[in-house]
Amino acid sequence: MDHATLPGRWAWPSADEARVPYWVYTDPDLYAEEQRRIFAGPTWNYVALAAEVPVPGSFKRTVIGEQPVIVVRGADGAIRVLENRCAHRGVKLCQQDFGQAEDFVCPYHQWRYDLAGALTSVPYRRGLKGQGGMPADFRLQDHGLAQLSVTERGGAVFASFAAAPPAFEDYLGPRMLGYFDRLFSGRPLEVLGYSRQRIPGNWKLMLENIKDPYHAGTLHVFFVTFGLFRADQPSRIEMDETGMHAVLVSQKGEQVSNEITSSLSQFQGDLKLADPRILDPVKEFDGPETVVMQTVWPNVILQQQTNSLSTRQICPRGPDAFDFVWTHFTYADDTPEMKRRRLRQANLFGPAGLVSVDDGEVIEMAHQGLTGFPGRAAVVEMGGRDTADTTHQLTEAAIRKMYRHYRQVMGL
Ligand SMILES: [Fe+2]
Incomplete structure (x- = not known):
């Protein structure tokens, strides 16, 4: 079906970003324009x-x-x-x-x-x-x-095709820079290993996934059951002024039956880990937060989940797929025990990770579902229609704000 000839092509279906048209995920011409305006544009x-x-x-x-x-x-x-x-x-x-x-x-x-x-x-x-x-x-x-x-900042390297891109500090803004520096503090880094996968879905679905705390408590049986990321735990979402970047922040809970968990079909109160050392979290950063997931527009997710640290690089391969490259790292001066702990916890992530396997699969399903219906749109109304920071997980505000930026850059 050639929807390119249909009236209304590239016309945003609503005044705000509470609707996201499915053609943003599938249209090859729009994808080519993304390469030019976003990846080859003034981004880091x-x-x-x-x-x-x-x-x-x-x-x-x-x-x-x-x-x-x-x-x-x-x-x-x-x-x-x-x-x-x-x-x-x-x-x-x-x-x-x-x-x-x-x-x-x-x-x-x-x-x-x-x-x-x-x-x-x-x-x-x-x-x-x-x-x-x-x-x-x-x-x-x-x-x-x-x-x-x-x-280069704190051991992470970014590049831009722009001859005179904004200063990286200005690109992230002061709040996002604070979270960035928390992870890339200047302590020398050491690579623990890589995971690579090709996910058959549009690259933006991956950023949406990390800007979407709502799904953490609905999709991930492992998170919900073992209390790593659940709606009843202290959480917040913060964004930069532009909508490009965001962080999901949360604090670990426990595998306990309570009013909330007992109402969740994903909560498995009797499920036991054969090797509980896969969790075995140790406090290492200031503050009570155990989860800081940062999206840095347009191509990376910076992960701190208990003691598992990684960069997740998004490499688009046409509108319908992207390569997802995980670089699991540790601080070079960590003890051998800490390095082993990070490696064990990395089993939650990557293509077959106990948590991340869900995301790869559901992004594929999302792409399959929406591809056939380019004239339809996603409903992105959880938490209201605004783009404000929140102190809870039941919001899609960061997705809305990302598309606000996207519309500006893409002229939509
Ligand atoms: Fe997820």
């Missing part, structure tokens, strides 16, 4: 932890939106983010996820770039025996790898 996109490129020559391959990039530490120790695209004919230079290099050489015609992206040699540049070669006015310095703007 998460690309790496500095610990992933520890020494000169260390590199990591990743993407921003669908655009391949290389994160590399130069001979001078600086981290740069380069387009993973030979300046000659567009070949993706780097095929390895991680590695150590002295330079990058294009496999096609052997154009060679140094770690800062400068073109250092072109085979047969002067031709052979007076024949061929590049024109006399060809200058190596005009054909380096395109470089992005880069910022």
Whole structure:
């Protein structure tokens, strides 16, 4: 069905964001426009932890939106983010996820770039025996790898295709920066491992999921049963002024039968963990909060769930899928016990995690359901129609506020 020809295409169905039209998740032209305006626009996109490129020559391959990039530490120790695209004919230079290099050489015609992206040699540049070669006015310095703007804070690295993006501190705003610094405090980080999955749903559904505390108490049997995140626990949601970023904050409870839990079909009072060490939480941050889930627009979720820490990077693959890359990390100066604890708790997350498996599956179902009905819209009215911060979980305000920003950026 080609709904592109239907009247009202890209016309928002309501004055506010209490309705979100399903075509925002499926329309290929809108998706192409998102790549341009959002991922290649004046946003800061998460690309790496500095610990992933520890020494000169260390590199990591990743993407921003669908655009391949290389994160590399130069001979001078600086981290740069380069387009993973030979300046000659567009070949993706780097095929390895991680590695150590002295330079990058294009496999096609052997154009060679140094770690800062400068073109250092072109085979047969002067031709052979007076024949061929590049024109006399060809200058190596005009054909380096395109470089992005880069910022690093507390060991997390972000990049922007914008030549003059806002300062990262201004991009997050003071409140979101406070939560960011809580996790990325400057203590050196160490990667514990990765999980990767491809979720067959639109990339925005993942951000919505983390801006949606309502579902934590309805979808996640594990959370509800073991009291990690439940509607009867102290919780709040805070947003920045723009609606781009948000945090869900909550405080752990217990597996106890009470008025609320006994009314929840997901609550399993008699369910026992075969190995209770999977929870075994230890207080490590200031304040009583045990859950701080931060969405940093447009491509990352920063997770602190009891002692499990991770970045969750969103890599869109067309309107109908995204790769979700989890980097589980620890502080380098943690005790071995703490590192093991974080690894055990990571079993709640990732593609097959006791909690996160639910999210991946339900996002797929959401995408399947809405794809057939591009003329319909989601109802996003939990907690009212406003976009104010709340001190409870029964709200979809952060989704509304995200779409308020989205509409501005996309001109909808
Ligand atoms: Fe969830």
